[in-house]
Each structure stands twice: as structure tokens, then as C-alpha cells.
Amino acid sequence: MMAKYPRSKPLWKLYIGPMIMALAVAAFPMIARGDYSYLLDLGRLCGIYVIIVCGLTLLMGYTGQISLGHAGFYALGAYIPAVLISAFHWPLWAAVIGGILGTAVISLLIGSSILRLQGNHLALATLAVGIIIGEGVSKLAITGGADGLFGLPQITLFGLLTRPEVRVLGIKISQGVLQLYFIWAVVVACIVWAVQLIESPGGRSLRAIHGDEQAAESLGINTFALKVKVFVASCVLAAIAGVLFAFVHAEGNLLPEEFGLMMNVQLVMMVVIGGMGSIWGSVAGGVILTVLHEVIALIGSAAGAADTSRIEHLIFGVMLALILILSPSGLIPGLKRATTRIIELRSK
């Protein structure tokens, strides 16, 4: 008798998701009508957060190691190159590469000193790292303190991103749209890399660490080394997001508010909303929370409130608590379960 063996998943299937995403973003400005510069702004920000959350999902969702401090590495990605430019007059691209490599080295040092910690201890240690870096950039003189850094050069992509508009095959594409495309091209690249990692033998080892660290070790997996590797990888993604924020999105004005304590919480919430277990969940989590943030600000300003950050903290806090109580596996998996339950009940 011939036994049948399972086939591995065909490789092209991995790329369907990223393709759809790329097409959706590409189509967005063609579908949107009226003055949508505000939506472009939001779309760019969504992309930046999705990159961070994608890395954080590899770390938290797949490897089971918590980090409450990734806003710190996001900040490093923005501030290291900004400081290299403003204080040391480095050229832009050298500064950007320096920023990403610098973040990699710093996260390697931090990761290898804290990743032996488990659970709550790791959570606290990473939170401390996030707070220290966040406070650092908002207090140090070299980072411009609370005033931030101004007049930073922008990534131009050989002049492509600085023109008011570009014509491709007779279609006019405005600067805002090009910036959106550029950011989301990076997002797609990061996601392609992440899904490839998850499918690879290394990705399986990450899930093994999440499943049972002792068992993973007993199978020859160097769990500590691997945890450090994903940690560094996730920090590099955060740094890339930081670069995009400072040198594409923020239009040359880098303020420390973006990297405060609340950002750490928000990033973790994006992961939790996405269900911690899938890259596509993290994309959804990133987009949902960024949009929610804007909606709260809009409603707030319509109601005449000057500062909505307090009420936003409250709403996010209550949301996080509710999700963790009602559906610890995350909001999206929870909703999925709930809808199947409702369908089941209806059909009875």
C-alpha cells in the first residue's frame, strides 16, 4: 500500500495576502473622491504602525515574549538619524542606515540582558526600557527636548517624493499619494518578510518556544539566542517605522510626544486586538486602533474639547481591560468566535 504524504504549502500562496494589500493601497487614491489629504495622512500613519505591530506580533504572538517598550525602539529609529543629521551633519541616507544599525546594536545589548527574564519580569523590564528611551528623547538637549528637532531633510527617493505631482502613464499622482505608496511599499516588504519567516523552519522554532520552552530546548533549539534574534528583528522593524515617521510623515518636524508611554500601550493594544497569533490580525489591529484614535480626536474637537488625550487613554484602557477579560485570545479571534456562535444559534 502506498501511503500518502502531506505536501508543503505552495510558496505562491504566501504572497496572495501581500498582493491584495498592495493592490488595495494602490487603488485607494483612485477610489477616494474630494479632498482626501486627511485620509492620506491617516493612511501613512496606519502603515507606520502596521510595520511596528508586525514585528511585535513576531515577538509576542509567535514567540510568546512580551514587550511593553517598543515605542522606545520606534523613537530610536527616528531620533538616532535625526541627531546624526542635526548635530553631526551626516548625510540623510548615511544617518538613516546608522539609525537602523544603531537600533539593532542597542536592541541586541538590551535583548541579551533582559530576555532571560520571563513573564511579568520581562514585561516590567521592557516597560522600563520604553520609558527610559521615551523620557530620554523628550529631555535631552541633543534631541531638542520637548521642542523636538526641526527642519530635518526628507527622504526624496531621487526627487520623486518632493515633486508636487508625478505623471505615470497619463495618471497624475500627487505627492501625498506617492508618500503613501512609499510607506506602504515598505509595509508590504516587511509583511512579506514576516510571513516568510513564519513559514520557515526558524518560524517553527519560534512557535516551539511559545509552546514550551523546555521542550524546545530539549530538541536542540537555542531558545535564548532565538529570542534575542526575534527581539532584534522586531526592534529593527520599529526603527524602520521610526525612520518613515521622521523623514516621510512628519515633514521634518520631529516631536517627542509620538514616543510617550501611551504609544507603548497603544502598540501592545494593536497586537492584542489583532489576536496575537497572525500577521494579518496585526495589520487589522494597527489600522483599527489608528483610525479609532482619529475618530476620538474628531469627535472631541467637534464637541469643543481642546485635548482628547485623557479621554482617549480612558477609552483605550477600558477597551484593553475588556478585551483581556472577555476574549484573552484577542478581539478579532473573539469576534470570529462570537459570529460563528450567533450563526449557530440562528440556524437552530
Add this chain to the structure above:
Amino acid sequence: MLEVKNLTKSFGGLRAVDDVSFTIDEGSLTAIIGPNGAGKTTLFNLIAGALPPTGGSVKFMGKILPPSPHKAAKRGIARTFQNVKLFHEMTLLENVMCAWNSGPFLLDSILPKRYRETERLRMKHACYLLEDMGLGADRDTRAGDLPFGKQRLAEIARAMALKPSVLLLDEPAAGLNRTEGASLAKIIRHIVSSGVTVLLVEHDMQLVMNLAERVIVLESGALIADGPPSVVSRDPRVIQAYLGVA
């Protein structure tokens, strides 16, 4: 091939393993028995590098084993756990494939074509290993959804995927029913006949007396008897140790 010398492990004031020495020959099957809390699991943890010894050493093929489980595993020491540790969220097939994790992490994630062919062969090999344990039909089942007996066997299949020279089995028969126990005995014999050196911690005396060529008895961390089953089972100290706790 495995040389345990004056091995000692203390937890605070408690000597869980107390000055234990023995040598294991290649291809042999040795049982390690002893009442609850005698230090059997601790001894396994020391051999597998999961715990650093307080004193003494474990030599494997003439070299001291580093106190690191993944290094011990790479050197050819595989183990199962008393309280089965499968990756519950993965299928059995994936569980077994977790034993094959070498490869450059970053490069593999960038160029997925690199590992496709090896992964295909690995998948096939994993299927064979599961079939050997009679788990062929369950290969796509989530490990956490399987009954306990099958989980135990799957854990052995996963350990065998390391192609170990030494296999440490910590109470593999605990929680198995009679038929599963019988097939376990067959599986262990098969593993030994394939050249793997097996150390077996087990409370099921019938299984031990049936299978083992040699029995080592621990009591309160100390080695109190070492010899063929027929001799050890008549040793007055062994009888005393077991009656003492009964």
C-alpha cells in the same frame, strides 16, 4: 559511552541526587527506579543539561557535557518529560518537525526556496516516525486534542527525530492503558534494537523487569543497587526502600 561520576545536585538543603556514579554501555537499555522523590527526574535533568550539577560530572563519549539542554540535544541526547511537553497548538507532524531547526534564521526567511526541498524530505521522515509509533492517522491532529496515551507516544516520536544516540524516557508508561503499554514495550525494544542507548525511568515494574538488562535503584538521591533485574529485585535494601514508602 555515558559516564556519570560522583554526580550531586542539591536544592537548598535537600540532596536530590547524592554522589551517584555509573557507566552506561552503548546500545544498552538501563532502567532507573526508585520511590517517589528519589531523584530520578533530577538525574535526567542533569544528564540532559537542564540543571547544572552541584558536584560531579556527566561525560558523554569521553567529553564533559555542558549544562545546556540544547547543546546536549545537539550532541545526541534526547529526552521525554514525565509530564509530557508537546507543543499543544501544533499538529503532531509539526511537533516532530520541530526537532529539525538548524539553518540560518535570517537567510531562510529571506530566501524560502533554500529550505523547500529539505523540508519536503523532513516532512516525509516525520510521517515515517509517527507511523512507527502507530500515530500515522493522527499526524494532522492538534497535539493538545489527542488523548494522553497518544501524546506520550508522540513525544517519543519527536525525541527520535533528533536521531539520538541516547534516549532518556521519564516514566513513559504512566497514564497509558494496557494496550498502549504493550505497544510501548514493543516500541522501546525497537528503538534499542536500532542501536539507541536507552535510559528508562519507570514505576511499572513489569515493564522494567521485562525490558531492562540492568536496573539502577535510587533512594533519597543515593544509588543503592545496580545490576541485572533478577539480582536487584532480591536485594534486601531495595525491598526495604520500597516497603519503607509503601
